[in-house]
Amino acid sequence: MNSNHHLYFITMSQPAKKQVPIKEGLFEVLEDGPHLVGSRCRECGEVTFPANAFCPQCCTETMVNVPLGRRGTLYSFTVQRFKPPPPYKGSEPFAPYGVGMIELPEGLRVTAVLEEDDPTRLQVGMEMELVIASLFEDAEGNELLGYRFRSVKDGPQDESVSR
Amino acid sequence: MREVYIIGVGLHPFGRFGEKDVIEIGREAVVAALADAGVEWKKVEAAYCGTVFAGPMAGNKVLARVGLTGIPIMNLENACASGGSALRAAYQAVAGGFCDTALAFGFEKMPRGFIAGNPNDWFATMGLAVNPQYFALKARWHMANFGTTEDHLVKVSVKNHRNGALNPFAMYRKEMSYDEIANSQMVNDPLRLLMLCAPNEGGAAVVLSTKEIANRVTTKPVKLAAVVLDSPLYGTVEVPHISVSARVEAPTVTTTASREAYEAAGIGPEDLDLVELQDTDSASELIYTEEIGLCERGEAARLLDRGATEITGRIPVNVSGGLLSKGEPLGASALAQVVEVTWQLRGESGARQVKDARAGLTHVYGAYGNCAVSILLR
Numbered sequence: 391m392n393s394n395h396h397l398y399f400i401t402m403s404q405p406a407k408k409q410v411p412i413k414e415g416l417f418e419v420l421e422d423g424p425h426l427v428g429s430r431c432r433e434c435g436e437v438t439f440p441a442n443a444f445c446p447q448c449c450t451e452t453m454v455n456v457p458l459g460r461r462g463t464l465y466s467f468t469v470q471r472f473k474p475p476p477p478y479k480g481s482e483p484f485a486p487y488g489v490g491m492i493e494l495p496e497g498l499r500v501t502a503v504l505e506e507d508d509p510t511r512l513q514v515g516m517e518m519e520l521v522i523a524s525l526f527e528d529a530e531g532n533e534l535l536g537y538r539f540r541s542v543k544d545g546p547q548d549e550s551v552s553r
Numbered sequence: 554m555r556e557v558y559i560i561g562v563g564l565h566p567f568g569r570f571g572e573k574d575v576i577e578i579g580r581e582a583v584v585a586a587l588a589d590a591g592v593e594w595k596k597v598e599a600a601y602c603g604t605v606f607a608g609p610m611a612g613n614k615v616l617a618r619v620g621l622t623g624i625p626i627m628n629l630e631n632a633c634a635s636g637g638s639a640l641r642a643a644y645q646a647v648a649g650g651f652c653d654t655a656l657a658f659g660f661e662k663m664p665r666g667f668i669a670g671n672p673n674d675w676f677a678t679m680g681l682a683v684n685p686q687y688f689a690l691k692a693r694w695h696m697a698n699f700g701t702t703e704d705h706l707v708k709v710s711v712k713n714h715r716n717g718a719l720n721p722f723a724m725y726r727k728e729m730s731y732d733e734i735a736n737s738q739m740v741n742d743p744l745r746l747l748m749l750c751a752p753n754e755g756g757a758a759v760v761l762s763t764k765e766i767a768n769r770v771t772t773k774p775v776k777l778a779a780v781v782l783d784s785p786l787y788g789t790v791e792v793p794h795i796s797v798s799a800r801v802e803a804p805t806v807t808t809t810a811s812r813e814a815y816e817a818a819g820i821g822p823e824d825l826d827l828v829e830l831q832d833t834d835s836a837s838e839l840i841y842t843e844e845i846g847l848c849e850r851g852e853a854a855r856l857l858d859r860g861a862t863e864i865t866g867r868i869p870v871n872v873s874g875g876l877l878s879k880g881e882p883l884g885a886s887a888l889a890q891v892v893e894v895t896w897q898l899r900g901e902s903g904a905r906q907v908k909d910a911r912a913g914l915t916h917v918y919g920a921y922g923n924c925a926v927s928i929l930l931r
Contacts (some may be wrong), residue, residue, distance in 0.1 A: 402565060436801065467690070475668070491797075497798065
């Protein structure tokens, strides 16, 4: 009984690092990997991300949630060279990161941080895929997760994170 | 609807002014406009204030230093379009017959550095709420599709800094060389530091009246022929955008606001003698030049190459130096464009005077796509 009590104490005082999405409902992990969660209008078929109850085109509450395709093409890109002002949180010290608009098969372009930070390795039209990435650790010691895109030709770099 | 005229304009210079109080910056602009108008403050019947960073009731605080006259005072926050929104409200009040004279004013003392994101926005925490990032994404797209190059981005900044060197109210007031701009620090590829405008401090004010009053108090009345404020349609890329439709391509908010302004003023882009537009960055100047209709889509770089947008060109753009040279105090920038065009139409712009200017357009664009366009005629 004493040993059980001791074990309980350790668990409470040193909890395992908990993984928490930066915002609930942005993405989900299905059998084939991670997907962004969007919404599709039952009337006009437009798909938006993040998911929203109202269709921004029809202005009616006609949206249903749908997982978005994991792969798309790079529509435009830049590299963030300076540390953004608050509330930005990222790895320290700051490292530049790519930002792109990725056109997904559902007919929308999602803005996202890229795994690539070298603009000479980025090209409009190249194929990209979604990954779930560890962003930073919060005050409670939780690991915050977000989404990013990487070049398909780079392939998976860390199976445990991406799949 | 009644015709609306500009009878007085005033500026507080744009720049950095140390410990100077933002309310005092606003007051100086208002006092300058009233002096220019030649009307007593007691004759002004309504006031509309645009500011983002000056805090609640900032317009009341400024006008308390000019005198308490009991008039309605509206405080408006609309990001980069705040001053344009104040102008629209004042214009509507006079046009609609609710008053015969109205004041639109705006002022700002902005924090240094890039504008911070909203603390509640998860995408800001992820690093996706940085204004130049969005300008850069649009710039890259324009370059990939229309043959616009880094050379063009440098040349826009060279032009606007050359114009700003002639403007005593601009922040920088000095020319910048091609090499200085082309070798400045990369901020968001392809945009470098000297291709981006700086948030700063400044104030601007405009006094509007009916035609009857204008004819009485000034020999150089300028007609405010249109003031449009639009928000975007579904299917356009705005600041910020987490996603945008790839299936629907709606006309941009700058396109719709410009069209509505031309229709209201009864002129077209070919009738303009100068344009002051939202050059938050070099690429934005080119993109808005097209969207305002000064050339076909994708042709702005060619217009620039031909020198058409210089002070002496066919359609001068940002003769004041634009935001690139003046800096951008959000609440004041739109009204300062109106001040510049008013001076130009009166022939009071000195070294940067556009010859025989008779028609000018102003344009601001800001967060979430709010866009204000006005047309001035003499």
